[in-house]
Amino acid sequence: MIGWLVKDFFGASPMLALPKIALIIFLIVFVAVTIRTLLMKKNEVSAQAHLALEDGNVVPVKVEPKGSRSIVVGQYAGGEKHHG
Numbered sequence: 159m160i161g162w163l164v165k166d167f168f169g170a171s172p173m174l175a176l177p178k179i180a181l182i183i184f185l186i187v188f189v190a191v192t193i194r195t196l197l198m199k200k201n202e203v204s205a206q207a208h209l210a211l212e213d214g215n216v217v218p219v220k221v222e223p224k225g226s227r228s229i230v231v232g233q234y235a236g237g238e239k240h241h242g
Contacts, residue, residue, distance in 0.1 A: 168174065
């Protein structure tokens with residue numbers, strides 16, 4: 159009902175471009191993350207999946223996969239485990 163009264167006022171506002179720019183940035187980042195996720199190697203996915211199961215008492219160990227990339231995964235340093 160009030161839309162026709164403010165249509166001319168907001169129609170020329172440069173602030174209306176900001177939501178469109180934000181949507182474009184979101185879509186670009188979403189597509190980039192999706193493509194990167196789909197192209198990950200199986201051992202990288204496995205290493206990252208096990209990060210949530212570690213308790214923080216880890217020593218980084220370099221793992222050389224078959225491809226040209228190398229990743230770092232955690233290996234327990236041993237010692238006493240503290241449960242809080």
